[in-house]
Amino acid sequence: MTSSEVARPAGGAARAITRTLSDDPLGGTVRRTVLPSGLRVLTEAIPAMRSVSFGIWVAVGSRDETGPQAGAAHFLEHLLFKGTNKRSALEISSEIEAVGGETNAFTTKEYTCYYARVLDEDLPLAIDVMCDLVADSVLAAPDVETERGVILEEIAMHDDEPGDEVHDLFARAVYGDHPLGRLISGTEETVTPMTRRQIQSFYRRRYTAPQIVIAAAGNLDHAAVVKLVRQALRGTPLDTDPAAPAAHRPATPAVRTRPAANLVEPKETEQAHVILGCPGIDRTDERRFALGVLNNVLGGGMSSRLFQEIREQRGLAYSVYSYASQYADSGLFAVYAGCAPGKVDEVLDLTRAELQRVAATGITEGELARGKGMSKGSFVLGLEDTGSRMSRLAKGELLYGNLMPVDELLARVDAVTLDDVNGLAADLLARPMSLAVVGPFDESAFAAR
Known part of the structure; x- marks a missing residue:
């Protein structure tokens, strides 16, 4: 493992630390940079590819919700695509689709991911759009109501898919009322009364720089990716004072499971x-x-x-x-x-x-x-x-x-x-x-x- 430091512009005391993690014979060169804010950037350079996949991963999932918040992480995932201070929902989707790219997101019980896949030459655009929507979403009140309806339809659709529903039922059989036993989407009873203020609070408390990992793989240059990420996040709520990256979720104490049911x-x-x-x-x-x-x-x-x-x-x-x-x-x-x-x-x-x-x-x-x-x-x-x-x-x-x-x-x-x-x-x-x-x-x- 080798390491090198990349200094901030003159006058800045904090420094971004970059390390080469591996030069894998079955892949490309993997590098990792920790920004002063605690946000981490990892890349794998694969010159033979003509595309790049870029993802923003947040160490927050449905298990981090309280009972009344059930579904907040998933609700937020929907809302971040509805508009920022720079872009409308249409602009977010049309800018990526105009270059033939694709973007999406998903929520799990322990993390949330927002990603885009584009041609290598369009990576700067993807970084700017994805960082914008994750860091600076406005969560407008009308959008909250629109997406509430969409999510309630999603929950109803899930209930019409017994092959999917049985997996959630099994999780509840093992974990009971523990957050791991709850639906990622929440239920009609929790999503219907959820307010914009609750979602906004969840957003700003949970989506912090030390909790975020940015990863990219394909035909790219690590230093260029880091520079573009820092530019995209400058002046946003993720451009914060120096902090250490958050530790990964601990393995102890073990979750208490209910008796077989x-x-x-x-x-x-x-x-x-x-x-x-x-x-x-x-x-x-x-x-x-x-x-x-x-x-x-x-x-x-x-x-x-x-x-x-x-x-x-x-x-x-x-x-x-x-x-x-x-x-x-x-x-x-x-x-x-x-x-x-x-x-x-x-x-x-x-x-x-x-x-x-x-x-x-x-x-x-x-x-x-x-x-x-x-x-x-x-x-x-x-x-x-x-x-x-x-x-x-x-x-x-x-x-x-x-x-x-x-x-x-x-x-x-x-x-x-x-x-x-x-x-x-x-x-x-x-x-x-x-x-x-x-x-x-x-x-x-x-x-x-």
Whole structure:
């Protein structure tokens, strides 16, 4: 690792600190600059590309809301595109689209991201527009009312998608009233009374320079990106006094999960949607590489045990898979299946039997090799575009406080042993399982299971 300092203009006491994090043979040169305000800028230069993905990541998500604020982070994400002191909503979208670019945003439980993808020659425009909307949105009262209606429609649309709804129901089964168990969008009951003042307060208290990571990947020059970011933020609320970057969200104390529960959302659907699972591990747990292998073996692809048993051999479901979600201090492991209502019992019995079998006897050497190959291949193939590389930079900085080189990550997967996976399986899959079901069932249909 090498480092160098980039001084502010004459007369300024604070200095921006720039470091070269890696010169990855599987990617480009990664550099990181910490501005005096505590805002961080990371770039990966990939000269072979003709595009750049630029993202502004804020370490604020739905878990940072109080109960009455539920949905504020997502509401704010919508509102920042509605206009700034320099641009109207139409100008924000038209300036990017006029050069063939695209821009969007998303909110998760632990962070929010605003991003654009443009031709390399249009990166200065993207930086100016995106920094403007994140740093200096006006949150006009009429726009609050307009977006309130849009978000309520989004919530209603989500309620009409049982395949999505069941995942939220499962989170509530595991986490209960904890913020990790709540809807990212909030509910009609929390969004309807939310005021502009509440959203404005959330915006200015949470969107501070030390909480923000800016990441870009593609055909770019790091020093030029830093200069453009500083110009775009000059005079905005993010152009603040010197401060240290915020530490990444701590892993302790661990989130308290509720006892295993069965939750049913009665709905007249042609297909039942079921999730069976348990609390998992947090994202810094050293066993996360073994978990990736275990997940691949159980339900990570068409060759997985659950897919072969439930779909290929018995034809009980079209979609069946397992997945792991990881947070700073907790996680989930679950199996999803969509099947005819009359087949739910058989699908659940087969799923439980397979999980118990793997917990008791583990996986085979052949499955270990296949699971490791899937993990490595999917990771490397996922780095084939600038958007995924930009996301990797930001998540490494925001969620872990460091960027693990590609070769090191692949080596960590290679180092997973059969004992690692089987030990994790014996622990994880023996935990009490919660069940979430959306379909044509009574609320008490699964109470005794």
